[in-house]
Amino acid sequence: MAFQSEQDAKAYWREHLRLMFILSAIWFAVSFGCGILLADWLNQFRLGGYKLGFWFAQQGSIYTFVILIFVYARQMGRLDKKYGVSED
Amino acid sequence: MELKTLTYLIVGASFLLYIGIAIWSRAGSTQEFYVAGGGVHPVANGMATAADWMSAASFISMAGLIAYMGYGGSVFLMGWTGGFVLLAMFLAPYLRKFGKFTVPEFIGERYYSRTARIVAVVCLIICSVTYVIGQMKGVGVAFSRFLEVDYDIGLYVGMGIVFVYAVLGGMKGITYTQIAQYCVLIFAFTIPAIFISLNLTGSPFPQLGLGSTLVGSDTYLLDKLDLVLQDLGFAEYSTQDRLSKLNMFAYTLSLMIGTAGLPHVIIRFFTVPKVSDARKSAGWALLFIAILYTTAPAVSGMARLNLIDTFDGKDGAGLIYEERPQWFKNWEKTGLLEFEDKNGDGRVTHVADPAVDEMVTIDRDIIVLANPEIARxxxxxxxxxxxxxxxxxxxxAAGLLLAISSAISHDLLKGVFAPNISEKQELRASRIAMAVAIAFAGYLGLNPPDFAAGTVALAFGLAASSIFPALMLGIFSKRINKEGAIAGMLAGLGVTLFYVFQHKGVMFIPGTEFLGGMNENWFLGIEPNAFGAVGAAVNFVVAFAVSKVTAAPPSSVQELVEHIRVPKGVDPAKAH
Structure with a gap:
């Protein structure tokens, strides 16, 4: 392992899990939340011609997914550098 | 130029391109054959993954399904894209760090067990083979409809093309052809969509067009669609559930987990140089996929509206059958569109009530296939x-065939039966396995078993219930041992197969289903195609419970887990 100490290794993994938890929560909220469970309620609001719940299910969740992965890649890159475990 | 000549020219040119790439990118080593040498740029891999992932179902069938399912069709849109978030965060980077060639290889090493590896190979082969049948059928159908050659001949040509670039080039050939194929397919999907959006709403972006007003009016497209469909007795487009919210939830989750667990997608991430590239590459892949997946629902809504308009006729009293447009006649010949003048007035009546509806067949695939003709x-x-x-x-098809052949040559032959073969022999074996897999897939495409229609959904159910949990637990838990993993995979697989078979027949043979397709017998009202999520949950629970009461994995395995969790110290993907 490339970590300075056992503590660093633990801290790295903890921060990693926290990031994953936050991003997974957003992933769940936009698709299963706004796109399915809350869709009927959200449909009272509109985004142009889209009912909001319908928009989340057929457009919004997909855009969010793309952003989530790029945010994950960037934040992990920073985390790797912070703990000196990046590849370059 | 005549349509048929033009189609031959364009399809012929695309095939020449694929073969040219194959000759240029021959694989010379097992590393090139299995993981394209491990030096693929993350953006290039993202594009190849997008083509690898988007199948005949995404391109031809999905928009048509959504056109008739309305809001309920969102399960495909969210399910088939959301899985990439799971793949990027829970699997791809760590498996890339592990740095080997196949998915069963990871399972075999993480669970220090040949049995686990063989179970994984079986799961992989079942889900990849069921999936590949659908692709072979797609090839045959595309040929017979557009080029008016026999289904069989179309299939042989398709097999021949795949044979050339997959057997010669392995993953290296497949990667570069997939990039070319992505460009062809995304162009072919978006161009008609842009034209239709311009015609209907004046917006060149279909994603915005679907939420815009119709040209020359203040009415939003979706409102018009809701209104028109309700007038005809159909459900309201933008709120129509797929059975129930719970079923939609389970369906979406199954497709997401299944997507992340499909081996032919996972192995694409073994081809990039670094762990950080694997993360980025998943983002690029989803971006390229999202271009089609956000366009598709626009195509669905707009095509449905166009279709209803056409059936309405110029005076709104129903299309006069004798004056039907050319595309109507063309697709009637294929049997995908069928009219029966029930009330004998010589006009088309298209409503929800099946007793009155005169469009007795409207195949969902029409929506994409005939779309450009409908929009003139x-x-x-x-x-x-x-x-x-x-x-x-x-x-x-090529991606799936590579996953199958590498599981046979690398996991079964090199890993279990003949560990001492040289690299050259293994490379030859993998080429032979690929050729056999193509012939087998072609055979299944020519003689599709009765169950072919239900199988793609099964592939997702199995990937979700067997492969994904075993991989994820292998990375995120040090405590899961071989007993737990094997029991979990078998339990997940068993429960899912049992549920599907009891409602759809054992091996889909009609008459053998013991609870029937009856909705009232569905567990919590969840349809069989959506059951993978429940299978995955069973897998997780069983794996935890069994691991708890059996011995912890050896310390070398715990070190392996520590090792793959951190990017530093990555090796180029290689055999050991």
């Missing part, structure tokens, strides 16, 4: 759709 687009656009459908089917 130039012939070259129609020809392009043919090339796009073929590109989507061929690229996915």
């Amino acid at each position: 687009l130039p012939n070259w656009v129609i020809a392009l759709v043919a090339a796009g459908g073929l590109a989507a089917a061929l690229s996915t």
Whole structure:
């Protein structure tokens, strides 16, 4: 392992899990939340011609997914550098 | 130029391109054959993954399904994209760090067990083979509809093309052809969509067009669609559930987990140089996929509206059958569109009530296939759709065939039966395995078993219930041992198969289903295609419970887990 100490290794993994938890929560909220469970309620609001719940299910969740992965890649890159475990 | 000549030209040109790439990118080593040498740029891999992932179902069928399912069709849109978030965060980077060639290889090493590896190979082969049948059928159908050659001959040509670039080039050949295929298919899908959006709403972006007002009016497109459909007795487009919210939830989750667990997608991430590249590459892959997946629902809504308009006729009293447009006649010949003048007035009546509805057959695939004709687009656009459908089917078929052949040559032959073969022999074995897999897939495409229609959903159910949990637990838990993993995989697989078979028949043979397809017998009202999520949950629970009461994995395995969790110290993907 490339970590300075056992503590660093633990801290790295903890921060990693926290990031994953936050991003997974957003992933769940936009698709299963706004796109399915809350869709009927959200449909009272509109985004142009889209009912909001319908928009989340057929457009919004997909855009969010793309952003989530790029945010994950960037934040992990920073985390790797912070703990000196990046590849370059 | 005549449509048929033009179609031959465009499809022929795309095939020449694929073969040219194959000759240029021959694989010379097992590393090149299995993981394209491990030096693929993350953006290039993202594009190849997008083509690998988007199959004949995404290209030809999905928009049509959504056109008739409305809001309920969102399960496909969210399910088939959301899985990439799971893949990027829970699997791809760590498996890339592990740095080997196949998915069963990871399972075998993480669970220090040949049995686990063989179970994984079995799961992989079941889900990849069921999936590949659909692609081969897609190739045959595209040929017979657009080029008017026999289904069989179309299938042989398709097999021949895949044979050339997959057997010669392995993953290296497949990667570069998939990039070309992505360009062909995305162009073929978006061009007609842009034209239709311009026609209906004046917006060149279909994603915005679907939420805009119709040209020359203040009415939003979706409101009009809701209104028109309700008038005809159909459910409201933008709120129509797929059975129930719970079923939609389970369906979406199954498709997401299944997507992340499909081996032919996972192995694409073994081809990039670094762990950080694997993360980025997943983002690029989803971005490229999202271009099609956000366009598709626009195509669905707009095509449905166009279709209803056409059936309405010029005076709104129903299309006069004798005056039907050319595309109507063309697709009637294929049997995908069928009219029966029930009330004998010589006009088309299209409503929800099946006793009155005179459009007795409207195959869902029409929505994408006939879309350019319905919107009166130039012939070259129609020809392009043919090339796009073929590109989507061929690229996915090649990826699946590689996953199957590497599982046979690398996991079964090199890993279990003949560990001492040289690299050269293994390379030859993998080429032979690939050729056999192509012949087998072709055979299944020519003689599709009765269950072919239900199988793609099964592939997702199995990937979700067996492969994904075993991989994820292997990375995120140090405590899961071989007993737990094997029991979990078998339990997940068993429960899912049992549920599907009891409602759809054992091996889908009609008459053997013991609870029937009856909705009232569905567990919590969840349809069989959506059961993978429950299977995955069973897998997780069983794996935890069994691991708890059996011995912890050896310390070398715990070190392996520590090792793959951190990017530093990555090796180029290689055999050991």
